[in-house]
Amino acid sequence: MPVEIRSELRFILNGRDVALRDVAPDHTLLDWLRLSRLLKGTKEGCAEGDCGACTVLVGRLTPSGGLVYEGVNACIRFLGSLDGCHVVTVEHVAASDGHLHPVQQAMVDYHGSQCGFCTPGFVMSLYALWMQSPNPSDQQIETALQGNLCRCTGYEPILRAARAISSYGNTDKDPLLTERATMIARLKALRDGARVEIGEGKHRWIVPANLDDFAAVLEASPTATVVAGSTDVGLWVTKHMRAITPVFIAGLDELKAISVQDGVVSFGAGVTYSEAIATLSHHIPALGPLITRIGGQQVRNMGTIGGNIANGSPIGDTPPALIALDASLTLRKGAERRTIRLEDYFIAYGKQDRQPGEFVEAVQVPIPAATEKFAVYKVTKRRDEDITATLGAFRLVLADDGRVAEIRIAYGGMAATPKRAAAVEAALLGQPWTEATVEAAMEKYAEDFSPLTDMRATADYRALVAKNLLLRFYMETTSSEAPVQVSRYEAA
Amino acid sequence: MNKHTPDLKAEKIAGGVHSSVRHDSAHKHVAGTAVYIDDITEPAGTLHAGLGLSTVAHGILKSVDLSAVRAAPGVIDVLTHEDVPGVNDISPSYMNDDPVLANGKVEFHGQPIFCVIAETREEARRAARLAKIEYEELPADIDIWDLDVKTHRQVVTPLTLKRGDAAAALESAPRRIKGRMRLGGQDHFYLEGQVSLAVPGEDDEVLVYCSTQGPSETQHMVAHALGVPSHAVTVEVRRMGGGFGGKETQANQCAALAAIAAKKLNRAVKVRLDRDEDMAATGKRHDFAIDYDVGFDDEGRILGIDYTFALRAGFSADLSGPVGDRALFHCDNAYFFPHVHAKSAPLYTNTVSNTAFRGFGGPQGMVGAERVIDEVAFAVGKDPLDIRKLNFYDAMGVEGTRNVTPYHQKVEDCIIQRIVAELEESADYAGRRKAIAEFNAKSRIVKRGLALTPVKFGISFTKTESNQAGALVHVYTDGSVHMNHGGTEMGQGLHLKVAQVVAEEFQIDLDRVKITATTTAKVPNTSPTAASSGADLNGMAAQDAARQIKDRLIDFAAETHQVPREQVVFLPNRVRIGNAEISFNDLVKKAYMARVQLSAAGFYKTPKIHWDRSKGRGHAFYYYAYGAACSEVSVDTLTGEYVVERTDILHDTGRSLNRIIDIGQIEGGFIQGMGWLTTEELWWDGKGRLRTHAPSTYKIPLASDRPKIFNVALTDWSEAYEPTIHRSKAVGEPPLPLGLAVLHALSDAVASVADHKICPRLDAPATPECVLMAIERLKAQKKG
Numbered sequence A: 001m002p003v004e005i006r007s008e009l010r011f012i013l014n015g016r017d018v019a020l021r022d023v024a025p026d027h028t029l030l031d032w033l034r035l036s037r038l039l040k041g042t043k044e045g046c047a048e049g050d051c052g053a054c055t056v057l058v059g060r061l062t063p064s065g066g067l068v069y070e071g072v073n074a075c076i077r078f079l080g081s082l083d084g085c086h087v088v089t090v091e092h093v094a095a096s097d098g099h100l101h102p103v104q105q106a107m108v109d110y111h112g113s114q115c116g117f118c119t120p121g122f123v124m125s126l127y128a129l130w131m132q133s134p135n136p137s138d139q140q141i142e143t144a145l146q147g148n149l150c151r152c153t154g155y156e157p158i159l160r161a162a163r164a165i166s167s168y169g170n171t172d173k174d175p176l177l178t179e180r181a182t183m184i185a186r187l188k189a190l191r192d193g194a195r196v197e198i199g200e201g202k203h204r205w206i207v208p209a210n211l212d213d214f215a216a217v218l219e220a221s222p223t224a225t226v227v228a229g230s231t232d233v234g235l236w237v238t239k240h241m242r243a244i245t246p247v248f249i250a251g252l253d254e255l256k257a258i259s260v261q262d263g264v265v266s267f268g269a270g271v272t273y274s275e276a277i278a279t280l281s282h283h284i285p286a287l288g289p290l291i292t293r294i295g296g297q298q299v300r301n302m303g304t305i306g307g308n309i310a311n312g313s314p315i316g317d318t319p320p321a322l323i324a325l326d327a328s329l330t331l332r333k334g335a336e337r338r339t340i341r342l343e344d345y346f347i348a349y350g351k352q353d354r355q356p357g358e359f360v361e362a363v364q365v366p367i368p369a370a371t372e373k374f375a376v377y378k379v380t381k382r383r384d385e386d387i388t389a390t391l392g393a394f395r396l397v398l399a400d401d402g403r404v405a406e407i408r409i410a411y412g413g414m415a416a417t418p419k420r421a422a423a424v425e426a427a428l429l430g431q432p433w434t435e436a437t438v439e440a441a442m443e444k445y446a447e448d449f450s451p452l453t454d455m456r457a458t459a460d461y462r463a464l465v466a467k468n469l470l471l472r473f474y475m476e477t478t479s480s481e482a483p484v485q486v487s488r489y490e491a492a
Numbered sequence B: 001m002n003k004h005t006p007d008l009k010a011e012k013i014a015g016g017v018h019s020s021v022r023h024d025s026a027h028k029h030v031a032g033t034a035v036y037i038d039d040i041t042e043p044a045g046t047l048h049a050g051l052g053l054s055t056v057a058h059g060i061l062k063s064v065d066l067s068a069v070r071a072a073p074g075v076i077d078v079l080t081h082e083d084v085p086g087v088n089d090i091s092p093s094y095m096n097d098d099p100v101l102a103n104g105k106v107e108f109h110g111q112p113i114f115c116v117i118a119e120t121r122e123e124a125r126r127a128a129r130l131a132k133i134e135y136e137e138l139p140a141d142i143d144i145w146d147l148d149v150k151t152h153r154q155v156v157t158p159l160t161l162k163r164g165d166a167a168a169a170l171e172s173a174p175r176r177i178k179g180r181m182r183l184g185g186q187d188h189f190y191l192e193g194q195v196s197l198a199v200p201g202e203d204d205e206v207l208v209y210c211s212t213q214g215p216s217e218t219q220h221m222v223a224h225a226l227g228v229p230s231h232a233v234t235v236e237v238r239r240m241g242g243g244f245g246g247k248e249t250q251a252n253q254c255a256a257l258a259a260i261a262a263k264k265l266n267r268a269v270k271v272r273l274d275r276d277e278d279m280a281a282t283g284k285r286h287d288f289a290i291d292y293d294v295g296f297d298d299e300g301r302i303l304g305i306d307y308t309f310a311l312r313a314g315f316s317a318d319l320s321g322p323v324g325d326r327a328l329f330h331c332d333n334a335y336f337f338p339h340v341h342a343k344s345a346p347l348y349t350n351t352v353s354n355t356a357f358r359g360f361g362g363p364q365g366m367v368g369a370e371r372v373i374d375e376v377a378f379a380v381g382k383d384p385l386d387i388r389k390l391n392f393y394d395a396m397g398v399e400g401t402r403n404v405t406p407y408h409q410k411v412e413d414c415i416i417q418r419i420v421a422e423l424e425e426s427a428d429y430a431g432r433r434k435a436i437a438e439f440n441a442k443s444r445i446v447k448r449g450l451a452l453t454p455v456k457f458g459i460s461f462t463k464t465e466s467n468q469a470g471a472l473v474h475v476y477t478d479g480s481v482h483m484n485h486g487g488t489e490m491g492q493g494l495h496l497k498v499a500q501v502v503a504e505e506f507q508i509d510l511d512r513v514k515i516t517a518t519t520t521a522k523v524p525n526t527s528p529t530a531a532s533s534g535a536d537l538n539g540m541a542a543q544d545a546a547r548q549i550k551d552r553l554i555d556f557a558a559e560t561h562q563v564p565r566e567q568v569v570f571l572p573n574r575v576r577i578g579n580a581e582i583s584f585n586d587l588v589k590k591a592y593m594a595r596v597q598l599s600a601a602g603f604y605k606t607p608k609i610h611w612d613r614s615k616g617r618g619h620a621f622y623y624y625a626y627g628a629a630c631s632e633v634s635v636d637t638l639t640g641e642y643v644v645e646r647t648d649i650l651h652d653t654g655r656s657l658n659r660i661i662d663i664g665q666i667e668g669g670f671i672q673g674m675g676w677l678t679t680e681e682l683w684w685d686g687k688g689r690l691r692t693h694a695p696s697t698y699k700i701p702l703a704s705d706r707p708k709i710f711n712v713a714l715t716d717w718s719e720a721y722e723p724t725i726h727r728s729k730a731v732g733e734p735p736l737p738l739g740l741a742v743l744h745a746l747s748d749a750v751a752s753v754a755d756h757k758i759c760p761r762l763d764a765p766a767t768p769e770c771v772l773m774a775i776e777r778l779k780a781q782k783k784g
Helices: A029-036 A102-109 A119-132 A138-144 A156-168 A180-190 A211-220 A233-238 A273-283 A287-291 A297-302 A305-310 A318-324 A422-428 A435-442 A459-478 B026-031 B067-071 B121-128 B166-172 B215-226 B252-265 B275-281 B320-329 B362-380 B384-391 B416-426 B429-442 B494-506 B534-561 B584-593 B659-677 B736-754 B768-783
Strands: A009-013 A016-020 A055-061 A067-073 A086-088 A195-198 A205-207 A225-227 A246-248 A258-261 A264-268 A328-333 A336-341 A346-348 A358-366 A373-379 A390-398 A404-412 B047-053 B059-065 B075-079 B112-118 B132-137 B160-163 B175-183 B195-200 B206-210 B233-237 B269-272 B288-296 B302-314 B339-348 B446-459 B468-475 B481-485 B513-515 B568-571 B574-577 B580-583 B599-605 B610-612 B617-619 B623-636 B642-651 B709-714
Touching (some): A055 A119, A055 A180, A067 A086, A067 A180, A067 A297, A086 A180, A102 A119, A102 A156, A119 A297, A119 B026, A138 A156, A156 B659, A211 A246, A211 A328, A211 A358, A273 A287, A273 A297, A287 A318, A305 A318, A305 A358, A318 A373, A318 A390, A390 A459, A435 A459, A459 B768, B047 B121, B067 B075, B067 B121, B075 B121, B075 B252, B112 B121, B112 B252, B166 B288, B166 B302, B166 B339, B175 B362, B195 B252, B215 B233, B252 B269, B302 B320, B302 B362, B320 B339, B320 B362, B362 B659, B362 B736, B384 B416, B384 B446, B416 B623, B416 B642, B429 B446, B446 B736, B468 B494, B468 B534, B481 B534, B494 B534, B534 B568, B534 B574, B534 B599, B574 B584, B580 B584, B642 B736, B659 B709, B659 B736, B736 B768
Parallel strands (some): A009 A086, A205 A246, A225 A246, B047 B269, B302 B339, B642 B709
Antiparallel strands (some): A055 A067, A258 A264, A328 A358, B047 B112, B059 B132, B075 B112, B160 B339, B175 B288, B446 B623, B468 B481, B468 B599, B568 B574, B574 B580, B610 B617, B623 B642
16 A cells, blocks of 8 residues: 655644754754754753753654653654654743743752753653652652763752652643643644655655555665664764664554453564553563663663564663563564564574564563562663663473472573573473572583673673572572562562 | 842841852753853854774874865864974873874874864764774783882872881781772763863954863963963853863863864864763773781771872873872871871873862772771771771860871861761661671671761862962942852852852842853963862952952941941941941942942962972861761672662761752762762773773762662851851862762671671772672682
8 A cells, every 4th residue: 555755754842843854864853952953951961862961852642642741862862753743842841931840940949950961851851750740759750860860969959859849830730731632633633644754865764654664665675774762773873973774663553552462461563661661560570670770761761672672682681581481573574474482583693583674563472370480680780771781581480399390591691692591491490499409500500601791790790690690589489588689669 | 030129128138158049050950041061152154073082092103094084074174283283282280291182192092183173063073983094003001900000100200108107117016907909980970071162263362162170271271282372362161061070171172172173264163072082082080009008906096007009190190190199198088197108109001191080089098098997997806987986086176196197287177076976876876787787697698788987088279379269259330249250160059159258248139149150361370170179269269359349338438428447337238337228239339439449359378288299298288178978788699789778977068158059069979979989880991992981881870879868967066177268168079988988888798798707808899790709709718
């Protein structure tokens, strides 16, 4: 079915409609705001989505017809991915008469800024949080601020401000919320069902009209770069200045489906971490705390689990967990689909079982039975918003006699791909689930892994921790006494 | 804001000294309207720069082919060392070892070799990648740990401090321990990276907007590189997006490049580094290798000590000499050493030249002191806090003999005993010590640790001439005041504090005092805003300026009303002259009509201080600031991961000029110090390339790294021993080493795996890996 082609990017910036025809494939939202629109309240701190100084809100229609505002990193967000969105910058937060917004007034009154450079980003992150949770817990505040670095205050006054926002105003008076219906109508009006295609050859970028169109576009241009959240590809541009010919798929509703059927959670490859967390953590509780330790909130609002899998990183956090759960992938090329086990997708470093023109369409994750034990442990230098040194995922089924009936163990950061610990599993299988068994199995790690030394950890540390995580898993599954890991938050 | 009706009946002015006024720019910070250098409206035709950085750690530049760079789209020019019209050097001490652009050789991975100037920043950055550079690689010294401290090249003359006979004291001491500690460096990670915008003027003039802590030094360096007199160069900065010492000398390179290009091309030029370039090409806190040899008695009283503080200077001197000096100045922390010998060793390495960072070597010295305390405590089997208390300097007012520093200055104002006693009580140290022991006995994997560590920090530049400041105050005919001084604003609230001082002096509401950008054209020859001295020095200078004007107003009022001068009294927003009252604004207007000068330049120099480096003797510090922190941690002994459960701080800022600003400095300083000693790890690969060059790999604390419980209090009872500005004390740097409490709490938790019998010798940064490896080491030692 042929689709209409539009060679104009349309979205809403603060209050105004924007229509752009001259947009490069790698044009970032931050540069456009600062350099073209001269909106300089949004700052560049790192240009890689880690510091949050560039945080803006992006409002987008949800598949169910609602409108959600989320904090995103403008530095690694490509302009082309914003078709049909509402971008809100810090300049749009205070009232037009200069009257500060409750979030801003709280930050002022509680001394939440010192040098002030990170402050607009904090304001935007807190704004997004406040709209969703007007009276957040400290854990919610800290989670919402994982993607915002402040080097001056030590955060304490920012927390005080965040707790106090609702004493400065009600969310029901907030313009973004009171004008929601109007904005939904305006955004819907931008949705003409057309494919956006701008530029030619090496300078072309596309927003497919729908999933079938995406499949057709990618089949026709197999070297195009599929960009969902741009949390990885963004850095190709800002740091490595690589040329890209992107196909932006973040807006494809069909890739955002989440369903639970017959003990399996299925979700489309375009589902972001933020969208996935409620369902996944409801059915597989151990995935909740894992997902909230991936990136900061802004990255989770953009990044997708599909992308985390598709890019084949050896330190992606979801693949080991999903391999332990024996998840499978649906891959699609044109109209052709095939399903493979996730663990078979990763072939070698930089090499996956994905053909040119093929893409990850959906992920299926079996829900462990109530009697199964499943845990994921991510170990990093800094607890939050850090890239994994070692991550271990464990799924255990015990037989009635207390022996190991089934065990799946997978690691990230230990090899060139996310990888199962086959020798360790073999040493455990059929054995009684005792500390002696576990200690014997810990000796087998050297057969499975010879990790590297890099800036995140030495090989020795990785090897030691990998083993110890098995011991932790054993203890957590057998002991109910003293805690066997440190935690910032009391168990929910 | 502009309309002002002064309250002429007020009992107190709004926003005077000792009041907790919020940051003057807070409302602009939150609205995104505070202007940083990169936000300044660019002159038409502004060009942008991209740097070409060395890709080897040490080498001869065999050939530098920039033809593809020059041919790239948008490129206007490419600068090399040959384009530097003056001297190709920005060494802050004029040692001629810090080229603007490399000439003939490169001495670290990331050293700028050339600078592309293009129509857009993106074009400049893209073009910079097209250079073809051939190097003849030379052997590179990266890590100081393996270097021979005795023989390795040093970038400046080291310092030795000596008092008594350390060698004899060590010989005769009942107990003696030697050891070595590895202490990492730290990136500043100011959120706003290095940036300068140069606008060319007539003749040899250039105006440089630069994110710099030292506008005068930047001015001098730009002039030096341009080969023009200082009067041709104006440097201005309204505010920085964080500095922390990282924009003291490190701002000069961008400023010089922008100015050189602007003069050459007669167009405005902006140089703004990408975060990765910033972290690769600009200096950091020095990492140290600390050798110690301590003699003590069975009680744990230190008798003699010998220290060597080796520091990674990098490829040039920069500030490594004085940083090493300040480490020695603080190797005693708050402790009296009867006999001491301490020397610095600023070692040449093929890494970026390290520089100032909040504390300026002082915190590193204190880490050395606290390691020794730990060693002694474990050796004699006591709680480290008992050893700390046993070794403190004599308290203020005690006529004892334990009050002389290794640099022969008498400590006259020591209040650490009272601070520690009060904190011990308020944090329930004893009760929690017991509770932790019980917890640890029951918990196999998670172990808790507790520590209470003191801070004594010397206030003054050790470079005596830096202890001066200037200010410029104008009173306009409507009674509003324009305030300018040599200090710079990097978030610490300096401008606010100085404005409070001026408001207090005139007895006018704070909003009558306009804060203005720091510029070398208004106040010349200023010192960098560093060494925690900003408010002490500039507050005094501004007070002096205000007092000059006030004196003239008093003279005028006394004369016109025919009353004695004593009967002219400045009340809030008004002046009482004899029995009459007149508003400040009216008095000013009348004074103007009578042709009274309403502008003054103020000046201040710190009294009493002197320092003879060659002899290692002097009154190096005007006074000391004190504080203490108590931290509790939980450690996972399977992974080394940890959580800071609670921190209590009691800190001395004298009679605080602004409590809320000071508390902000303490909270922020503690977290920054904690970050330095825990998760902030700088990691170079075998090629001398810094691999932790961005926030993805270099981990400063997040909101979720704060102590779960965090109590910060000021010593309400203290005031500066010396007549400082309103008896307040400096607060920029002293809180940073409060973060040591976390390192030592981790050490305490690690020690629990060997029943507190073995000193953990926990190095820093104590990453989870470092903690786990210490645990493994102790477990192995315990087994024997």
